Amino acid sequence: EPEVTQTPSHQVTQMGQEVILRCVPISNHLYFYWYRQILGQKVEFLVSFYNNEISEKSEIFDDQFSVERPDGSNFTLKIRSTKLEDSAMYFCASSEGTRQGQHFGDGTRLSIL
Amino acid sequence: RKEVEQDPGPFNVPEGATVAFNCTYSNSASQSFFWYRQDCRKEPKLLMSVYSSGNEDGRFTAQLNRASQYISLLIRDSKLSDSATYLCVALYNFNKFYFGSGTKLNVKP
Numbered sequence: 001e002p003e004v005t006q007t008p009s010h011q012v013t014q015m016g017q018e019v020i021l022r023c024v025p026i027s028n029h030l031y032f033y034w035y036r037q038i039l040g041q042k043v044e045f046l047v048s049f050y051n052n053e054i055s056e057k058s059e060i061f062d063d064q065f066s067v068e069r070p071d072g073s074n075f076t077l078k079i080r081s082t083k084l085e086d087s088a089m090y091f092c093a094s095s096e097g098t099r100q101g102q103h104f105g106d107g108t109r110l111s112i113l
Numbered sequence: 114r115k116e117v118e119q120d121p122g123p124f125n126v127p128e129g130a131t132v133a134f135n136c137t138y139s140n141s142a143s144q145s146f147f148w149y150r151q152d153c154r155k156e157p158k159l160l161m162s163v164y165s166s167g168n169e170d171g172r173f174t175a176q177l178n179r180a181s182q183y184i185s186l187l188i189r190d191s192k193l194s195d196s197a198t199y200l201c202v203a204l205y206n207f208n209k210f211y212f213g214s215g216t217k218l219n220v221k222p
Contacts, residue, residue: 033210043157043200043212056208091156098207099145101159 002026006092006105013082014113021077021108025091030086031095032075033102034067036060036088043091049075087112116140117203119213127221130191134216136201137183145204146184148175150197151215157200160186191220 005024006093025032034046047057049067066078075094079086089109093102119136126132138146146163161168163175163184174187188195198215205211 031208035212037206042214043151045210048208048210050208056206060211089154098204099162101149101162102210103149103159105155106156 004092004094004103004105006090006108007113008108010109010111011108012113013110015084016081018112019079019082021079021090021092021110023071023075023077023105024093025075025094026103027073029094029096029103031055031098032067032069033093033095034077035091035093035104037091037107039090046077082110082112084112086110115213116205116211116216117201117213119199119201119216121214123217123219124218125221128193129189130220131187131189132191132218133185133187134199134201134218135179135183135185136213137181138201138203139182139213140205141182143203144207146175146177147187147202147204148173148184148186149200149202149212151200153195157212160199164211184205188218189217193220193222196220214217 007022032049037043044063048055064080068076089107091107092105095102149157149159151157163177167176172189176185198217200215201213203211
């Protein structure tokens with residue numbers, strides 16, 4: 001069964017550093033998403049991406065965040081200057097359409113020191 | 114105000130029991146709804162979409178009540194492997210998904 005893959009599984013970064021989280025969505029999916037989940041809290045929507053542009057973003061997704069689909073297969077989330085409160089599990093997801101359910105990758109645990 | 118609200122539980126039930134979860138949503142313009150399950154420290158996994166007419170997938174039945182703005186999930190004949198956190202999800206603006214905080218289910222032998 002096709003799956004969404006994310007790398008790395010765990011990223012440790014110093015506060016203030018830039019970090020890039022990578023995702024390879026399922027190949028025939030057209031919609032891509034990033035979510036985060038702080039330990040013990042709910043899954044929070046960050047951004048959705050379709051047709052090479054952001055289609056929706058949440059209040060969390062401020063100027064420090066950006067997304068890119070650089071080569072037609074990877075989908076990346078960049079955090080420019082990380083803060084302690086960015087420590088969380090970051091999930092990438094993809095779907096065929098907006099009304100179909102999403103398939104999630106197994107996440108990148110981001111730890112900011 | 115929470116967009117999607119769920120009873121956090123935990124619901125502790127014996128194997129073979131029937132258990133039901135409800136979830137309420139605040140925005141009447143939401144277009145689609147889903148149930149996911151999440152095991153501890155794992156990614157959410159799609160369980161089922163929720164259709165207006167209600168839908169069933171094996172032991173799982175989902176229903177939507179737009180008038181009262183809630184969705185439900187019924188699990189029949191609970192198995193130990195059903196133990197997880199069940200997440201209710203609502204779609205707004207065709208591209209923005211709101212997750213509930215989840216309802217924890219413990220199925221005991």
